[in-house]
Structure formats: structure tokens, C-alpha cells
Amino acid sequence: MFSFKRLLSLCLLAVSAETLVAAQAVPQTIQLQSRVAPAHQALRRRALNPVTVPLADFFLGTDLQWFGNITVGTPPQTVSVVFDTGSSTLEFASTLCSDCPQTKFDSTKSSTFVDVGTTSSITFATGVGVDPVVGAAIIDSPTLRSGRDTVSVGGLIAPNTSLFLITDQTPKFDIDPFSGIQGMSARAQGFFASVVSQGLPSLFSLFLTPLAVGNAELTVGGIDTTKFTTPMTFASLPAGTGATWTLNSPQIFVNGKTTSVLKASRNVIFDSGTSNVLFPTATANAIYALISPDIVPHAAEPGTYGIACDLIDTLPASISIEFTSQSGTPFNLTIPSSELSVGPFSDNPAICQTLINAFDNLSLVGGSLLKHYYSVWDVGNQRMGFAAI
Ligand SMILES: *[C@@H]1O[C@H](CO)[C@@H](O)[C@H](O)[C@H]1NC(C)=O
Ligand SMILES: *[C@@H]1O[C@H](CO)[C@@H](O)[C@H](O)[C@H]1NC(C)=O
Ligand SMILES: *[C@@H]1O[C@H](CO)[C@@H](O)[C@H](O)[C@H]1NC(C)=O
Numbered sequence: 001m002f003s004f005k006r007l008l009s010l011c012l013l014a015v016s017a018e019t020l021v022a023a024q025a026v027p028q029t030i031q032l033q034s035r036v037a038p039a040h041q042a043l044r045r046r047a048l049n050p051v052t053v054p055l056a057d058f059f060l061g062t063d064l065q066w067f068g069n070i071t072v073g074t075p076p077q078t079v080s081v082v083f084d085t086g087s088s089t090l091e092f093a094s095t096l097c098s099d100c101p102q103t104k105f106d107s108t109k110s111s112t113f114v115d116v117g118t119t120s121s122i123t124f125a126t127g128v129g130v131d132p133v134v135g136a137a138i139i140d141s142p143t144l145r146s147g148r149d150t151v152s153v154g155g156l157i158a159p160n161t162s163l164f165l166i167t168d169q170t171p172k173f174d175i176d177p178f179s180g181i182q183g184m185s186a187r188a189q190g191f192f193a194s195v196v197s198q199g200l201p202s203l204f205s206l207f208l209t210p211l212a213v214g215n216a217e218l219t220v221g222g223i224d225t226t227k228f229t230t231p232m233t234f235a236s237l238p239a240g241t242g243a244t245w246t247l248n249s250p251q252i253f254v255n256g257k258t259t260s261v262l263k264a265s266r267n268v269i270f271d272s273g274t275s276n277v278l279f280p281t282a283t284a285n286a287i288y289a290l291i292s293p294d295i296v297p298h299a300a301e302p303g304t305y306g307i308a309c310d311l312i313d314t315l316p317a318s319i320s321i322e323f324t325s326q327s328g329t330p331f332n333l334t335i336p337s338s339e340l341s342v343g344p345f346s347d348n349p350a351i352c353q354t355l356i357n358a359f360d361n362l363s364l365v366g367g368s369l370l371k372h373y374y375s376v377w378d379v380g381n382q383r384m385g386f387a388a389i
């Protein structure tokens with residue numbers, strides 16, 4: 001999910017304020033140093049085995065987000081969360097929230113819950129489906145109360161883990177079939193940092209499939225090699241991008257063609273909690289120019305574009321974003337034409353929203369790209385891996 005803290009009132013950033021602060025305060029080298037266990041720890045450290053968590057698909061005409069169950073507290077209460085590579089904290093609906101329609105966590109029923117008691121708010125640009133991505137309409141701010149409790153994912157147990165209880169939320173979140181968000185940023189935090197310190201390999205993998213395919217899953221601490229057939233191609237995260245999953249791209253192809261605007265270096269953020277694609281306005285315009293002159297900005301929802309729904313299905317719109325592997329060879333990640341239509345706009349159902357939203361100055365891809373690959377998010381080695389499925 002595309003998130004940021006309102007407090008900072010910077011431009012929109014794809015990382016929470018905490019991520020940002022950590023990224024600025026922590027030099028790049030810490031990540032490598034933290035992988036060297038002190039000698040006394042190495043002796044008593046026992047390896048943990050990877051676990052796989054099944055994921056359900058939040059589908060509203062198009063695949064939006066994938067979510068699965070974790071448990072929180074003692075005795076454990078089930079909480080469904082989006083595993084979100086675009087944020088870094090854990091937050092979920094609680095019984096303190098009278099207007100949350102989702103299943104709620106009751107902290108009074110957990111003997112291990114610690115109320116830290118700091119209140120804050122977090123703002124999510126949900127970027128799912130037919131929604132504006134720019135403008136106040138989607139900027140919704142659940143109110144949070146900080147705490148700590150035991151968090152378990154697929155049977156891996158992380159005691160005393162920082163979390164946030166949602167105490168208030170705006171109606172925009174009411175349709176969400178999940179209760180919260182588990183941030184899975186490129187710096188190990190929360191439950192993931194805990195299980196890595198207990199000996200789990202510092203990586204996770206996502207198999208995000210279309211609803212019709214099903215069997216989506218998250219593997220924590222490993223790679224499910226039964227889910228892909230091609231070799232895995234790894235690419236290193238560029239320096240200085242902190243907790244944000246980012247790869248540098250030298251160019252973009254649309255239907256096999258590129259242009260001077262598209263042949264430019266850009267850092268692309270990978271956000272499993274978002275289904276839309278975001279590019280700066282000039283890039284979005286250059287991509288659409290290679291697809292159809294009939295794709296135009298949709299004034300009612302700034303940042304979005306649309307085209308008559310009866311024209312969209314036949315449009316070739318293959319978008320290949322080039323990256324560079326660790327061995328220096330180029331590879332493409334391709335969003336197929338089938339992803340172009342996001343569905344009809346509510347204010348004009350004859351116009352269908354197209355996948356890419358203009359968003360200065362950010363390049364970000366999510367579920368609509370990730371569901372065509374098996375992806376490995378290697379925190380320990382600061383790299384991402386992709387294989388065709
Ligand atoms: C989550 O747990 C509930 C039962 O508590 C179950 O009905 C649901 O299928 C589970 N979801 C997934 C994705 O495993
Ligand atoms: C839980 O974590 C907090 C914050 O890091 C720490 O102060 C506290 O001692 C921990 N409690 C236990 C029981 O480990
Ligand atoms: C990436 O896609 C473009 C456009 O289809 C193609 O020309 C190029 O050869 C591809 N690159 C690789 C490494 O496959």
C-alpha cells in the first residue's frame with residue numbers, strides 16, 4: 001500500500017515517516033553488518049524453517065490486493081492483513097474502533113498485550129481499482145494507538161512486536177475484506193526482524209496470482225521453487241533507497257517501442273499493496289501516446305486517464321520495464337495488455353480507467369505487474385528476484 005505520514009507534509013512518498021527517518025539515520029552499511037551474528041549468538045542460533053501462508057485475492061472486477069492471516073496476542077486472535085511491500089509497520093482494526101466494520105482484535109483479551117499508548121495517524125493512498133490517486137478523496141487516515149504483542153505468521157512466533165491498533169477509520173476503508181496491513185519493507189522490521197534474529201533466512205517471496213488461477217501465497221524465509229519454471233533473475237537495490245523496494249530502470253518499452261522520454265533512468269518502486277501503476281505525468285503521457293490517442297486524462301479524478309470502455313479490450317498495451325540483473329544483463333518485466341483496463345469510472349461508466357496514473361514524481365508498480373511473476377524480496381542481500389510463472 002502506498003502510505004505516508006501526514007505529519008511530514010512533504011510531497012507524497014511511498015514510505016511511512018518511520019521508514020523515512022530510519023532510512024536517513026541509518027547508513028547503508030548497517031544492513032550488511034547486521035547480518036553478522038555475534039559469536040555467542042551464532043552458537044545458540046538454530047535455523048528456522050521457511051513457512052508458506054495462503055493468500056486470498058481482493059477482487060472487484062480486477063485483482064486489487066492479496067491478504068492472508070496472521071495471529072496476534074495470547075491466546076492468538078486471527079487478523080487478516082495485506083502483506084504490503086510499500087509500507088513498514090503493522091496496523092489492524094481493534095475493538096477500540098467503533099466504526100471499523102472488519103473483524104477486530106480485542107487487546108483486553110490478550111495477556112501479552114502491552115499498551116504503549118502513543119496515538120498517531122497514518123495516511124494511505126490505497127490506489128486500488130477505479131480510484132483517484134491524486135486528491136483528497138483517497139487520502140484516508142485511520143487513527144492508531146501503539147502497542148506490543150506476540151505476532152505469529154504461519155507459525156513463526158515474534159514476541160513483543162510493535163504494532164498499531166486502528167482506533168478510528170474513514171468509510172473509504174469499509175469495503176476492505178481484510179482487517180489490516182503488515183508492512184514488508186526492504187529493511188527488516190517488526191515480526192520479520194524478530195524471526196530473522198531467531199535464525200530465519202532474511203527473505204520472503206510472493207506468488208500473487210489472478211483470482212481465476214488462485215493459490216496465491218507468501219513464503220517467509222524462503223522460495224517456493226514449485227511455483228515457477230524459468231531461472232530466477234536477481235537485481236540489486238540501488239544505494240540510498242532505504243526501506244523502499246526499488247530497482248533502477250534504464251528504459252520502458254510500449255508495444256516494443258521506446259521514445260526519448262521513456263529512454264531515461266528512473267527508480268521504480270515495487271509495492272505489493274497497490275494495483276495501479278504510477279508514473280510522472282510526462283512518462284504516463286509518453287506511454288499512452290504509444291497505446292492510443294483516445295486515452296485522455298479523466299478530469300473528474302485528477303491523475304487518472306480513461307477511454308471508452310468499448311475500445312479498450314482490443315488495444316495492444318504491452319508495457320515492458322527494463323531492469324539490469326546482478327550480472328549486468330538487461331531483463332524486462334512486462335505488464336500485458338490485459339491489465340490496461342481497470343474498470344468503469346463511477347461518474348461515467350461508459351469510460352474505463354486505464355492502468356497508469358500520473359503522479360509527480362514517482363514511478364511505482366504493484367500487483368498488476370507482480371502477478372505475472374514469482375517474486376523474491378531478499379532483504380538480507382538487498383536484491384529482488386523474478387521468475388516467470
Ligand atoms: C483466515 O482465517 C479464516 C478463519 O479464521 C478463514 O475462514 C480464512 O479462509 C482464512 N484466510 C486465508 C486467506 O487463509
Ligand atoms: C518489549 O520491547 C520493549 C521495547 O523494545 C522493551 O522495552 C521491553 O523490555 C520488551 N519486553 C520484553 C518482555 O521483552
Ligand atoms: C525488452 O523488451 C523490448 C520490447 O519488446 C525488446 O526489444 C527487448 O529486446 C527486450 N529486452 C530483453 C532483454 O529481453
Ligand SMILES: *[C@@H]1O[C@H](CO)[C@@H](O)[C@H](O)[C@H]1NC(C)=O
Nearest residue numbers: 011012280282359360361362
Ligand atoms: C516533478 O518533476 C518536474 C520535472 O522534473 C519538476 O518540474 C516538478 O517540480 C516536480 N514536482 C515535484 C512535486 O517535485
